[in-house]
Each structure stands twice: as structure tokens, then as C-alpha cells.
Amino acid sequence: MSDYAFYLLLGSGAGAIIAGLAFGLVITFQGSGVVNLSHGAMAMWATYVYAELREGAYVFPIPGLPDRYHFNGDVGFRWAMILALLTAAALGLLVYLLVFKPLAKAPSLAKVVASVGLVVVLTSLVERRFADKTNIRVSKILPRESYTLTGDLTIPRDGLWLAAIVALIGALLWVLYKYTRFGLVTRAAAENEKGAVLLGYSPNLLAGVSFVLASVVSGFIAILASPMLQLGSQVFTFGFLIPALGAALIGKFRNFGPTVATGLGIGMVQSVFTKLQVDLSWFPEYGAREGLPFLVIIVAMVLLGERLPERGAVDRWRLPAVPASKVTPISVIVPVGLAVIGLLFFGPLWRGAIMTTVIAVVLALSFVVLTGFGGQTSLAQMAFAGIAGFTLSKMAIAWGIPFPIAPLLAALVAAVSGVIIGLPALRLRGTNLAIVTLAGGVAVSEFIFKNPKYVGDASTGGAKVPSPKLGDWDLALVLGTKSSRPIFGIFLVVIALAMALMVSSVRRSGMGRRMLAVRSNERAASAAGINIARVKLQVFMLSAFIAGIAGCMTAYRFGAVSDVSFGVVASLTALAVAYLGGITSVSGAVTSGIVAASGVAFFTTSEVISAFGTWEVFIGGVLLILTAILNPEGIAGAIRGSIADVKIKKLAKAEAETLATAAPAAQ
Known part of the structure; x- marks a missing residue:
């Protein structure tokens, strides 16, 4: 004792x-x-x-x-x-x-x-x-x-x-x-x-x-x-910040006594967990310390019915507007054609940048569904991607499930995980939900992604993933040399195109309209007969499925998955990039993929970026803040706004000219 x-x-x-x-x-x-x-x-x-x-x-x-x-x-x-x-x-x-x-x-x-x-x-x-x-x-x-x-x-x-x-x-x-x-x-x-x-x-x-x-x-x-x-x-x-969020929530973000008691209690119990991991064979060896703050947050925000109190404000902006979904031959052929041309005729470095962009597009699409259409906030999307990646490794290596069944099942596992982590969305929204999903993502990362039982020996580079094959047709990234294979890149483009068309179809469907109704006003949507709980869980399930597809694409590309690729920092970075490109449309997701780290824009401007030496990450962070302040609709939203302004000015000019020519005739 x-x-x-x-x-x-x-x-x-x-x-x-x-x-x-x-x-x-x-x-x-x-x-x-x-x-x-x-x-x-x-x-x-x-x-x-x-x-x-x-x-x-x-x-x-x-x-x-x-x-x-x-x-x-x-x-x-x-x-x-x-x-x-x-x-x-x-x-x-x-x-x-x-x-x-x-x-x-x-x-x-x-x-x-x-x-x-x-x-x-x-x-x-x-x-x-x-x-x-x-x-x-x-x-x-x-x-x-x-x-x-x-x-x-x-x-x-x-x-x-x-x-x-x-x-x-x-x-x-x-x-x-x-x-x-x-x-x-x-x-x-x-x-x-x-x-x-x-x-x-x-x-x-x-x-x-x-x-x-x-x-x-x-x-x-x-x-x-x-x-x-x-x-x-x-x-x-983040190591101390996430437990601090739990302590602040217990204090309802205004009471200092419960806050200090909870903070001290979390630290002391986490320390005892270190001893329990040695003394008790059944006690979790990984994730118990990091999972405790998540449990505290869940208790504070869900089981006890406590939530972050809303601050009374003079005015608030709405989330960025969701444009109509228009799929035209040009909108499909141009980006797909450019990607395929780059994969077939450019060098290995260019092919690698295009593959990074394509995977980032799919990940951004999950945010388009979740936040753009559904109005929900999640800081755990990379956790869903990681769950799919590690599940793919287990299915393909241990159970021998072939491609393409294995990645589809892995993405479905991610979808189920999305529903579980999204359950708090039935009672929470906005920053409240962001805090829960952030803590949940950390818990998943510590319980699963750092456990050798799932990821294998860290010295081997993580959990291995076999090459995707269709019969005797190898779609692997590497074949004999370290060069990126064009056929694998085209395979990724086809998957990204399928996900983009699916998201566009959702936007035009009855499900999409119900999502937008819930995003706009939950009470009005409920009064119109929409099942709010079902719609929210559908949003989390579909977005987690798409994130799981992105996780499988990442796993196939590198041949292995590890916790480094799917941690909380990666989730925050993915959200930031998705917001930067435009979080409410497929075109915004494509823009997000282009501007993603190590993507096409990064590679194109690598010489310019290298001129800043070690300041490029700092500059990227500053640009992200400026985008959030100056243009909440992202780069794609700004482009749409500029085009709309030009059209309005042309219409106004044409109307003025019509009135000017009609005035003498009336006299």
C-alpha cells in the first residue's frame, strides 16, 4: 500500500x-x-x-x-x-x-x-x-x-x-x-x-x-x-493540455475549486496507473494514462449532462455557405486528366507529390461531409484513418483477406468507430464536440496505434501492409526500384474520383438536404420531421468511412502504418488544411489536396520555400491564421466569391447600359 x-x-x-x-x-x-x-x-x-x-x-x-x-x-x-x-x-x-x-x-x-x-x-x-x-x-x-x-x-x-x-x-x-x-x-x-x-x-x-x-x-x-x-x-x-481541458470542464470553465481538484486528481491517478501496469497483468499496458482524461471529459460533458457554457455574444458569423453541387464533364476531366498526365510523363518526385495530393483530397472530403454538410466538428479524423490502416494490415496479413475486400471492410470498421466517437454529437456541438473528439483521438492513438500488439515492433516501421493486387496485376508503389509507379498513382486517382462523385451525389440527395437542414437549425429540422440523431450519426459514419479510405490509401502507398502518421497533430493539421482549401465543397477538397504539405503546390514552390530556410513551417502557420481571419470560406470559397462578384458587376453594368439606352427612346 x-x-x-x-x-x-x-x-x-x-x-x-x-x-x-x-x-x-x-x-x-x-x-x-x-x-x-x-x-x-x-x-x-x-x-x-x-x-x-x-x-x-x-x-x-x-x-x-x-x-x-x-x-x-x-x-x-x-x-x-x-x-x-x-x-x-x-x-x-x-x-x-x-x-x-x-x-x-x-x-x-x-x-x-x-x-x-x-x-x-x-x-x-x-x-x-x-x-x-x-x-x-x-x-x-x-x-x-x-x-x-x-x-x-x-x-x-x-x-x-x-x-x-x-x-x-x-x-x-x-x-x-x-x-x-x-x-x-x-x-x-x-x-x-x-x-x-x-x-x-x-x-x-x-x-x-x-x-x-x-x-x-x-x-x-x-x-x-x-x-x-x-x-x-x-x-x-497537448500532453498536459488535454487533461487540463478535462479539469476545466469539470469546473464548468468558471469554478476554480473543482478545476484544481480535478487537475491534481488526474495527475495523481495517472501516476498510480504506472504502478498498476506493473502489478496487474490484466491492466492495459498502453493508453490507460492518456485514456483517463478522455473518460473525465466524457463524464463531464455527456453522462453528467454538463457542457461548455455558451458565451452571450453581440453577433456571430455562420459557418461558410455550402454551394450547389454541379458535376460537369470539364470539372471531372480537367483535374483527373492533369493528374494522369503528371503521373505518366513526369518524374518520380512529381509522381510522389501528386499521390500525396490525391490522398489529401480524399481526407479533405471527409471534412466536407462532416463539417461542411453536417456542421459537426471533429478533431479525430486521422484516428479513423489510422483505424482503417491498422485494420487493413491485420486483415491482409493475419487473416489473408484479399484486395479489394480488405480495404472496404477496413473502411467499414472506421465507419463504425466514427459512429461510436460521434455519439456525443447527439448532445454536443461546436467547441464542445471538438474537445470530446480531440480527447477521443488521443485515447485511440495511445490505446491502439502505440500498442505493439497492433502495430508490431517499432523498429520494423510499424504494421506491414501487402501490395494491392488484382489477380496477377500488381498495383504496388515499389517494383524493383524506389521509383513511384504511375499505375499505382492512377489507382489512387480512380479512388479519389469515386469518393468525390459520391460526396457530390450526397450533396444533391435527400440525405444531403437533411444534413444541411440540421446544420442550419436543429430545432427547425426537428419540427420538419427530420430525425436529428440519425442524421448526425450518418454524418459521422460517412465521413469516417471516407477517412478510412484515405487511411487505406496511405497504408498501400507506404507499405506500412504507424502511429506517427495518425496522431492528434496529424488530425489537427488535416483539419487546418481542409479549412484552408474550403471545407464546404468538393472543389475546396481538391484545393486542400493541392496545398497540402508535400503536395503539388508544395513541390512546385519548393525552391521558393527553401529560400526561407527553416522558416517555412512558421510561414505556413501564419498563412493558416490569416486564412481563418480574412477568409472563413477558404481558398475555393474566395475564388467562388471573386467569380460571383465579377458576374454581379457585369450584370449591373449591362443593366445600367440597358437603362441608359432605353431612357432617350422613352423621351
């Missing part, structure tokens, strides 16, 4: 980090209504600034400025902490003013995409500006000497100290929001933003202060915790 007490107390440090990040999420939401998925990345930046200052240098993240300003050695804990927290405050203010203030009236999806862009930007900044310190140890801050409880039970003090500090900060925040004017006004604005405006309070000012306060609080706790961790560019990004 003493061993379990040791692990329980040992997890207090991790629990304190979870609670600290949850504080930032609560503060940000109370002030602005934003669930900032980049909050962990912002805390990460503050810790790196602190670490650099302790080594006598300060890193400038802005291109054109010197790489570092060098002090005369270690500036000391006090000045390093002050300067790091000032940096955190400035970062919080800039993130609000440049990103989330312009998105104040935007739909939740645009804010999620902007958060993903911020994660990309901040992570790339760390990897670029702290290239020599991506995995470092920070000298101790809190007392670390072991503390003896009973007998031989000794634990480091720093975790206990951090837990006590976090509990104290939670109490101070409770006092701030319950008894001060700032706290009362902020809470009132969270309930009714329009009322706060009528009373003379600026929601923008409250939101800006909240972003600054959240960044400082979480940055401070992350800095105190940094000596307990091996500091890396991903350490705070």
Missing part, C-alpha cells in the same frame, strides 16, 4: 501542471469565450525564455533581429522570472489582438483552426530559435530534497511544493473573480456580453486582460514545473 501512496503523491507535480494550464483555459474562456488550444504552446514559450535567461541570453523570435542578446552570465532567478513573465504577458496580448480579436464573432471552427495555426507557429519558433535547446533540463527552482513520510517512503518535495502553490493560486483566482470589480464584470460579460456593453464595459478590454492574465498564470506554473521535466517543443502542447 505504501508503494501506491508513493506513486499517488509522486503524481502531484503532474497534477499541478494540469491544473495550472486549466486555470489559463478557464480565465481565457471567462474573458473571451475562446477555448484556446494553443494555450500550452504559449506556456512552453515562456519556459524557454526563462531557461535561456538563466544561461545568460535572450532569444528574439522576430526575423531580422539578432539571434540573441547576451547578458553577463546567469541573470538569476528573480530577473529571469520577471522577464519571462513579461514575455508571457506580451505574448498573450499579441495573440488576442492579432488573432482572436478579429475572430470574436467568428464560428468556433475558425477559432479552432486559428489555435492550430498558433500551435504550428509557436512550435516552429521554438524549434527554430531554440534549435540547440529543444531537449534541455532546467536547474531546480523549488526544493527538491526527498521527504520521508513513513519508513522507506520518500518522495521529492518539488511536486508537493508545486501542488501547494497551484492550490494557493486557485484560491487567489477565486477571490479575484468573486469579490473584485474586474472578476464580477468579467463573469457578467461571460453570461451576457451585450449587457456588459450596455453598462459601459468593453468586452475587448476584458478579453485582452484575460488573455494576458491566463498567459502569465500558466507561464508561471510551467516555469516552476520545468525542472521536473525534460523541456521540449511538445511537452506542454
Whole structure:
């Protein structure tokens, strides 16, 4: 029993980090209504600034400025902490003013995409500006000497100290929001933003202060915790952020007491799971720690009927409009013909880029059905693709199921998984649903994709997938050499064309009209006799099936599947790329595939991109944020809008000319 007490107390440090990040999420939401998925990345930046200052240098993240300003050695804990927290405050203010203030009236999806862009930007900044310190140890801050409880039970003090500090900060925040004017006004604005405006309070000012306060609080706790961790560019990004979302949800994104208790509890129970994995043979060896936050989120948002409270706002934008689906010979022949010509007559690198684009198109089509037609938000699409990929490997290798039956069955398994993970959509929507699917995607990745039982030995490159064959006709990617085979690329194009035509047919069908009705207004759709639950589950099932097809295409292309290709970061990136191209139409999906990483546009502009050196990822993140702010309908939507504007101007000009010629005749 003493061993379990040791692990329980040992997890207090991790629990304190979870609670600290949850504080930032609560503060940000109370002030602005934003669930900032980049909050962990912002805390990460503050810790790196602190670490650099302790080594006598300060890193400038802005291109054109010197790489570092060098002090005369270690500036000391006090000045390093002050300067790091000032940096955190400035970062919080800039993130609000440049990103989330312009998105104040935007739909939740645009804010999620902007958060993903911020994660990309901040992570790339760390990897670029702290290239020599991506995995470092920070000298101790809190007392670390072991503390003896009973007998031989000794634990480091720093975790206990951090837990006590976090509990104290939670109490101070409770006092701030319950008894001060700032706290009362902020809470009132969270309930009714329009009322706060009528009373003379600026929601923008409250939101800006909240972003600054959240960044400082979480940055401070992350800095105190940094000596307990091996500091890396991903350490705070999602590993601690998803449990923090669970803690914040238990606190209903406004109560600090339940938030800190849940955060500490998650960290301590996760630590005990480490011991249980050794002592109990039946206890899951993989995924138990990461699956716990998912269970907490499910309990908070589904079983207990708790959901993220909606912030009262003055106005909101709708999701991007869904254009009519028009399939013409030109719209089919031109993209397919260009892809086939490139595969037949261009070199291996071009063929590889075209294949990447084609697979990305299919994955984007799953978002078109899910979000564009159905109005649902999922951050787990790559999990569905991965489920299909690993199922394909098991069916083909272990059970000997041939092509094309194996990939179709694998995609159907993904569709069933989509229904299961989509069940919360019956009660949740928007950001609420995004949080659940994000946690669900992480749980799937940890339970399945990292389990050698399913993926095999990591040293072998993951779970193997045999080449697709039709009789004696080998469609494999590799044949004797490492060159991309044109026949395999054409095979991918045929699959993508079939998926695109299917999505277009859905848009024109009665099912598509029901999806759009639910997307527009669930109550009105229900009053018209539409079964809302059935439509939502159909949306998740169909989108997961399409994502599963994309996962099988990926598996066949590389001959193996691993967790690297289907993790949570890949899901967020896929959503961002789909949104960038246009998430409401097949043409938007094609555009998404073209602009996908390592796709045709990437390969075409590779020489231009290489001129930016190691800044290309940073620039991509910035462009993603700008797209979410300036053009919520994506690149394809902007093109359609420009064409429509030209047509309207021509019609107006023709009408004016007609009136001008008719006026003299009437006289």
C-alpha cells in the first residue's frame, strides 16, 4: 500500500501542471469565450525564455533581429522570472489582438483552426530559435530534497511544493473573480456580453486582460514545473493540455475549486496507473494514462449532462455557405486528366507529390461531409484513418483477406468507430464536440496505434501492409526500384474520383438536404420531421468511412502504418488544411489536396520555400491564421466569391447600359 501512496503523491507535480494550464483555459474562456488550444504552446514559450535567461541570453523570435542578446552570465532567478513573465504577458496580448480579436464573432471552427495555426507557429519558433535547446533540463527552482513520510517512503518535495502553490493560486483566482470589480464584470460579460456593453464595459478590454492574465498564470506554473521535466517543443502542447481541458470542464470553465481538484486528481491517478501496469497483468499496458482524461471529459460533458457554457455574444458569423453541387464533364476531366498526365510523363518526385495530393483530397472530403454538410466538428479524423490502416494490415496479413475486400471492410470498421466517437454529437456541438473528439483521438492513438500488439515492433516501421493486387496485376508503389509507379498513382486517382462523385451525389440527395437542414437549425429540422440523431450519426459514419479510405490509401502507398502518421497533430493539421482549401465543397477538397504539405503546390514552390530556410513551417502557420481571419470560406470559397462578384458587376453594368439606352427612346 505504501508503494501506491508513493506513486499517488509522486503524481502531484503532474497534477499541478494540469491544473495550472486549466486555470489559463478557464480565465481565457471567462474573458473571451475562446477555448484556446494553443494555450500550452504559449506556456512552453515562456519556459524557454526563462531557461535561456538563466544561461545568460535572450532569444528574439522576430526575423531580422539578432539571434540573441547576451547578458553577463546567469541573470538569476528573480530577473529571469520577471522577464519571462513579461514575455508571457506580451505574448498573450499579441495573440488576442492579432488573432482572436478579429475572430470574436467568428464560428468556433475558425477559432479552432486559428489555435492550430498558433500551435504550428509557436512550435516552429521554438524549434527554430531554440534549435540547440529543444531537449534541455532546467536547474531546480523549488526544493527538491526527498521527504520521508513513513519508513522507506520518500518522495521529492518539488511536486508537493508545486501542488501547494497551484492550490494557493486557485484560491487567489477565486477571490479575484468573486469579490473584485474586474472578476464580477468579467463573469457578467461571460453570461451576457451585450449587457456588459450596455453598462459601459468593453468586452475587448476584458478579453485582452484575460488573455494576458491566463498567459502569465500558466507561464508561471510551467516555469516552476520545468525542472521536473525534460523541456521540449511538445511537452506542454497537448500532453498536459488535454487533461487540463478535462479539469476545466469539470469546473464548468468558471469554478476554480473543482478545476484544481480535478487537475491534481488526474495527475495523481495517472501516476498510480504506472504502478498498476506493473502489478496487474490484466491492466492495459498502453493508453490507460492518456485514456483517463478522455473518460473525465466524457463524464463531464455527456453522462453528467454538463457542457461548455455558451458565451452571450453581440453577433456571430455562420459557418461558410455550402454551394450547389454541379458535376460537369470539364470539372471531372480537367483535374483527373492533369493528374494522369503528371503521373505518366513526369518524374518520380512529381509522381510522389501528386499521390500525396490525391490522398489529401480524399481526407479533405471527409471534412466536407462532416463539417461542411453536417456542421459537426471533429478533431479525430486521422484516428479513423489510422483505424482503417491498422485494420487493413491485420486483415491482409493475419487473416489473408484479399484486395479489394480488405480495404472496404477496413473502411467499414472506421465507419463504425466514427459512429461510436460521434455519439456525443447527439448532445454536443461546436467547441464542445471538438474537445470530446480531440480527447477521443488521443485515447485511440495511445490505446491502439502505440500498442505493439497492433502495430508490431517499432523498429520494423510499424504494421506491414501487402501490395494491392488484382489477380496477377500488381498495383504496388515499389517494383524493383524506389521509383513511384504511375499505375499505382492512377489507382489512387480512380479512388479519389469515386469518393468525390459520391460526396457530390450526397450533396444533391435527400440525405444531403437533411444534413444541411440540421446544420442550419436543429430545432427547425426537428419540427420538419427530420430525425436529428440519425442524421448526425450518418454524418459521422460517412465521413469516417471516407477517412478510412484515405487511411487505406496511405497504408498501400507506404507499405506500412504507424502511429506517427495518425496522431492528434496529424488530425489537427488535416483539419487546418481542409479549412484552408474550403471545407464546404468538393472543389475546396481538391484545393486542400493541392496545398497540402508535400503536395503539388508544395513541390512546385519548393525552391521558393527553401529560400526561407527553416522558416517555412512558421510561414505556413501564419498563412493558416490569416486564412481563418480574412477568409472563413477558404481558398475555393474566395475564388467562388471573386467569380460571383465579377458576374454581379457585369450584370449591373449591362443593366445600367440597358437603362441608359432605353431612357432617350422613352423621351
